[in-house]
Amino acid sequence: xxxxxxxxxxxxxxxxxxxxxxxxxxxxxxxxxxxxxxxxxxxxxxxxxxxxxxxxxxxxxxxxxxxxxxxxxxxxxxxxxxxxxxxxxxxxxxxxxxxxxxxxxxxxxxxxxxxxxxxxxxxxxxxxxxxxxxxxxxxxxxxxxxxxxxxxxxxxxxxx
Numbered sequence: 001x002x003x004x005x006x007x008x009x010x011x012x013x014x015x016x017x018x019x020x021x022x023x024x025x026x027x028x029x030x031x032x033x034x035x036x037x038x039x040x041x042x043x044x045x046x047x048x049x050x051x052x053x054x055x056x057x058x059x060x061x062x063x064x065x066x067x068x069x070x071x072x073x074x075x076x077x078x079x080x081x082x083x084x085x086x087x088x089x090x091x092x093x094x095x096x097x098x099x100x101x102x103x104x105x106x107x108x109x110x111x112x113x114x115x116x117x118x119x120x121x122x123x124x125x126x127x128x129x130x131x132x133x134x135x136x137x138x139x140x141x142x143x144x145x146x147x148x149x150x151x152x153x154x155x156x157x158x159x160x
Contacts, residue, residue: 019111101155
């Protein structure tokens with residue numbers, strides 16, 4: 001299966017951006033990563049078994065590219081995460097609280113949480129994407145959930 005670049009972009013760009021943003025925590029860098037991913041898709045010229053395989057490949061490339069960008073010598077946050085949060089609109093205030101709490105997690109928990117809850121990937125596929133063992137992914141999900149629960153219960157108790 002090989003989709004035209006325009007169709008692949010329309011179908012998967014939001015998911016690729018979200019995965020990149022979960023690593024970069026910066027809109028401009030996530031936009032750059034998204035563009036890089038689809039350039040790589042266009043030049044790779046490989047076929048994919050199905051839409052799920054293509055989506056997994058795009059997300060894996062996005063996460064790796066975002067990590068490379070963060071590790072680069074010239075990396076710096078041009079727009080703080082908090083400024084970007086002000087631009088986002090959520091249907092319910094609690095959705096914004098959850099998103100903020102997820103984005104404040106350390107990267108090693110944030111990326112697996114994003115892939116598991118927002119992209120609906122099973123642990124086995126997350127492990128393959130991130131090149132980690134399934135046990136490590138399960139541990140990171142468990143620790144990330146505990147951090148989220150603690151953070152959200154503090155925020156929601158403060159609101160009362």
